[in-house]
Amino acid sequence: MDTPERLIRSTQELLWDRGYVGTSPKAIQQHADAGQGSMYHHFTGKADLALAAIQRSAGELRAEAEAALSGNGTAPERIEAYLSRERDVLRGCRIGRLAQDPDIIASPELRRPVHETFEWLQQRISRVIDEGRQRGELPPHLDPDATAATIAAAVQGGYVLARAAGSPEPFERAIDGVRALLKVD
Amino acid sequence: MDTPERLIRSTQELLWDRGYVGTSPKAIQQHADAGQGSMYHHFTGKADLALAAIQRSAGELRAEAEAALSGNGTAPERIEAYLSRERDVLRGCRIGRLAQDPDIIASPELRRPVHETFEWLQQRISRVIDEGRQRGELPPHLDPDATAATIAAAVQGGYVLARAAGSPEPFERAIDGVRALLKVD
DNA sequence: GTCTATATCCCGATAGAC
DNA sequence: GTCTATCGGGATATAGAC
Numbered sequence A, B: 001m002d003t004p005e006r007l008i009r010s011t012q013e014l015l016w017d018r019g020y021v022g023t024s025p026k027a028i029q030q031h032a033d034a035g036q037g038s039m040y041h042h043f044t045g046k047a048d049l050a051l052a053a054i055q056r057s058a059g060e061l062r063a064e065a066e067a068a069l070s071g072n073g074t075a076p077e078r079i080e081a082y083l084s085r086e087r088d089v090l091r092g093c094r095i096g097r098l099a100q101d102p103d104i105i106a107s108p109e110l111r112r113p114v115h116e117t118f119e120w121l122q123q124r125i126s127r128v129i130d131e132g133r134q135r136g137e138l139p140p141h142l143d144p145d146a147t148a149a150t151i152a153a154a155v156q157g158g159y160v161l162a163r164a165a166g167s168p169e170p171f172e173r174a175i176d177g178v179r180a181l182l183k184v185d
Numbered sequence C: 001g002t003c004t005a006t007a008t009c010c011c012g013a014t015a016g017a018c
Numbered sequence D: 001g002t003c004t005a006t007c008g009g010g011a012t013a014t015a016g017a018c
Helices: A003-018 A023-031 A035-041 A046-069 A073-081 A096-100 A101-106 A108-134 A144-167 A167-183 B003-018 B023-031 B035-043 B047-071 B075-083 B097-099 B102-106 B108-134 B144-165 B169-183
Strands: none
Touching: A003 A023, A003 A035, A003 A096, A003 B047, A023 A035, A023 A046, A023 A096, A023 B075, A023 B169, A046 A073, A046 A101, A046 A108, A073 A108, A073 B097, A073 B102, A096 A108, A096 B144, A101 B144, A101 B169, A144 A167, A144 B097, A144 B108, A144 B144, A144 B169, A167 B003, A167 B108, A167 B144, A167 B169, B003 B023, B003 B047, B003 B097, B023 B035, B023 B047, B023 B108, B047 B075, B047 B108, B075 B169, B097 B102, B097 B108, B102 B108, B108 B144, B144 B169
């Protein structure tokens, strides 16, 4: 793997675990086994490298969500596939954790990919719900946009509760509550 | 206001906006208009001061939630009072944001008040739901614990989506989806 | 209680040699 | 492309005077 690639991947890992404010160029270099001069040769600085890493993570997350949401099966099955997909709950969301970072939110450049990822996710879930409603697979009274927002929020908030508790349990409970929302009763 | 008090309140504000990792003793001193020596006289260091600030914020949050959840009215009305209570959505949650902070999560001392706050909140909401169910104010099929977790998670995740979007809208949508969950149908 | 001085290390970046 | 040197500043304290 070449040096820019190692730098980007290392930054992805560190942003995930420590956020933008908590990640230093030096830590990135050590994790990537790259020198100071090397990093500043390939990237203009911390923000530039972070942008590349965030875009990469956003693309990965989107691909994984799309795989669950576009699979075979009914709408509720595809939502369920998304809800129950493999997650390191205590590590949290690569993208969602960045929404808490003051320097990310203060920078339009760095915030954009975070924003776009969640916009895309909510619309994608909303479309699945709408399809399912029309096929009678989901309750007809469900508001697709509101329900999609609730699903995305419950996942993000589930991470928060789980990390606070030091256990994935609250995440699972919160997702169970969401499942009830989708029941045809 | 005396110096320790000013230091605690300043730390509360800075933790809310920048998190633990992003808050320096120097910034606290400047915000509190206190000297270096003064701060280290009243507190042993950054972690000590942060603990006092977190405990204070946790107490405040709990009091505000309790006011909504223990008010007069039916169970759905009290939940609604909690959901629609005044919030600076784009600022996020004083306590929830700390769950994203690696140094908070790594320290049992600092994580405890965060954990306890969310435990209390979920149990408190769960009790309200259970009461409402027994009085026929809420659907009998609702699982109190799961629903309470979903409500707490939707609020926390709503903050994440709103901050990513730079707008309170996704928060409001997510809360709307939760309201549907509580409808007697 | 509060002040200033000092210590050690890290931050984020630039410069110029190789 | 990568290295080492250097920069001005901040992080997180400790020491000791007042």
